[in-house]
Amino acid sequence: MAIADRSPIVRTKGQENxxxxxxxxxxxLLVAVIAALGLRSLVPVxxxxxxxxxxxxxxxxxTAGFALLCRRDRFRTMWFDLAGxxxxxxxxxxxxxxPDQMTRLFALSGQPE
Structure with a gap:
């Protein structure tokens, strides 16, 4: 009976991920949040x-560049998933x-708005 077969679901000792x-x-994501908090003091709001x-x-x-360097297919897919x-x-x-935020980024600072 295929319904009672739990072998693909339950991992045995030798099948650790x-x-x-x-x-x-x-x-x-934690590193990105820490970097964003660090950017908060350097960049205007x-x-x-x-x-x-x-x-x-x-x-x-x-991350995608690292995935291109990876040789194994399983790890390569994981790195591409992370990059995506x-x-x-x-x-x-x-x-x-x-859009106003982007214009203020590239506008000359000496000119009035």
Whole structure:
């Protein structure tokens, strides 16, 4: 009976998962949050959201570059998934950026608004 077969669900002692995708994603997001808190003191409040989005895109690109260097298919897929999720988070956060924030970033500081 196929319903009672629980072998794919229950792991035995020799089948530990060596790929730590969830822990790695949590670590990358924790580093991104710490970097965003560090950016808060360096960047004006209006430029904080674009800086965080740029940081997420850069970390996602770095993760994708590391995935290209990885030789095993299972780990390569995990790294690409992490890069895609970081990019997705960056895209979602970029929706929150108002166009005025971007104009203030690139406007000359000596000119009145």
């Amino acid at each position: 060596t790929a730590r995708g969830k822990e790695l994603m949590a670590g990358i 209006d430029a904080l959201a674009p800086a965080i989005v740029t940081l997420l895109f850069a970390v996602g690109a770095t 999720s970081l990019t997705f988070i960056g895209v979602v956060l970029s929706v929150l950026i108002e």
